[in-house]
Amino acid sequence: MNHDTPLSPLTPRPLAQLSAERHRVLTAAQLRAHGVGPAEANEQCRPGGPWQQILPGVFLLHPGPPTSEERLHAVLMYATREPAPGVPVQPATGPGGGGRRPVPAYPEAMVTGLAALNLHGFTSAPPLLSLDHVDVLVPRLRRLRTTGCARIVRTAELPTPVQRTGLPVAPVPRALADAVAQLTDAVAVRRLLTEAVRGGHCEPGAVVRELNRAKLLGRPHVVDAVDSLLAEGRAIAEDRLYRMVREHGLPEPLWNVDLRLPGGPHLGGLDAYWPEQAVAVELDTRAPRQGDPQDEDALWEEYALKREHLERLGISVVHITPRKLRDAMEQQAAVVRTALMASGDREPAAYVVVLPR
Structure with a gap:
């Protein structure tokens, strides 16, 4: 069995082979399906051990810092409901998510905010590894809390996600609104909104509608940026x-x-x-x-x-x-x-x- 074989709850693997996987992020439930119980998982995560628990119920099967891809998958695994038995969980590989592994289903969760804008190709968004948090959008009634690198953003109605590098990502207007909600730097807000229009990612009206829904249009630095956005879009x-x-x-x-x-x-x-x-x-x-x-x-x-x-x-x-x-x-x-x-x-x-x- 090679590294392109998808992991599934129906195909138990020895610990050594799990740790050798190219994408080494698994949930506690997925580990149990491979015969790794809580006690054994905790032993692997002891100080100086070969694994680490990156988020509650989510394990990184190597001791070093997570890559940006591993962190994104970890946040989505933390926020999503467990996949049904037999559904492959390994992420797609390659820059476009077009590798041979099936793309995982992350129901009721998607990347949003600055991380999503980075995945949409915004040059004004910070690098993924520089972000203290990855914002993840979930339904309002989900029982989750912000912890570690996962910041929970709740919504009454989930938008239809866009696939970026094999991951579910919020559409640009929603991702912008969630990013702006966390920013107080007027220059950063203006750069993001301007790039959204100049870069052809979306139209100004769609952005303003999302900012309106998020009740952000009363913030002075957002109002100033919106004025520039509308002027840019009009031109x-x-x-x-x-x-x-x-x-x-x-x-x-x-x-x-x-x-x-x-x-x-x-x-x-x-x-x-x-x-x-x-x-x-x-x-x-x-x-x-x-x-x-x-x-x-x-x-x-x-x-x-x-x-x-x-x-x-x-x-x-x-x-x-x-x-x-x-x-x-x-x-x-x-x-x-x-x-x-x-x-x-x-x-x-x-x-x-x-x-x-």
């Missing part, structure tokens, strides 16, 4: 909109304009406007602010009212989200092109005054 979205028009052969619009009725009220600002066709594009960059759960609904109502008003005047409004611009630019260009081509079939629009914004 990136506008740049993508310029690229969409030019790379997909759309006619050049008037950029960043305000519309008014002659001698009448302000109708609102638009990111792009084709006056001959009476077609407008508006980037949907709304995000809830100030921790008010009703903010997002109010923002959506504002968008909807403006759109209804413009369309009653015969102006066709195309709303585009930054995410759609990023992930489906060609499709969004087709939507705008269709609106421009359909303008000849509509009644002429009301006369409006176009002003630079």
Whole structure:
């Protein structure tokens, strides 16, 4: 039997072979399945012994410091429910988790916070081994406590994890919120939020929603970072909109304009406007602010009212989200092109005054 054979509760192994495994992190239950009882495990963990107990019920089968991978698996083993008998528990190998060993199932637990951001590839997140704690997200009712290198983060509803190096990891917006909750350094918070947007990891609105849910938008250093985040996200979205028009052969619009009725009220600002066709594009960059759960609904109502008003005047409004611009630019260009081509079939629009914004 070689080192690529998965460990299973159904395949007992001698102690010497267990200690020779490449990934040497096992729970007390897994050790019992291999015939190693509590007394024998404690004897192996005596001072100067070959093993150590890294977390309650989790053993490291060598005496040296754990690797970052071993520490991550140990934290997840501590936080997760025991796998069913016969389910392989050895982690996948290789940088992408694509080795021959099966990826372990860690039900109801996932890495979050700074460790998760590191696994997502954030350069502004600290190295894994420099972290005093690895944050692990679990359901609110789980009976677990923060101990050793495992810091328990509770949630009423677990998000769907993302696989990174064979491990369940919280999605970027949730991991950011959990990281920011532990940080008081305004510079560090701003760097993380800025990299989330510049690096294309997620859209600003998703981050702000998670910060809102975590009740973090009342912290001054977080508010300042969010202002920068939204400005950054807006600039990136506008740049993508310029690229969409030019790379997909759309006619050049008037950029960043305000519309008014002659001698009448302000109708609102638009990111792009084709006056001959009476077609407008508006980037949907709304995000809830100030921790008010009703903010997002109010923002959506504002968008909807403006759109209804413009369309009653015969102006066709195309709303585009930054995410759609990023992930489906060609499709969004087709939507705008269709609106421009359909303008000849509509009644002429009301006369409006176009002003630079």
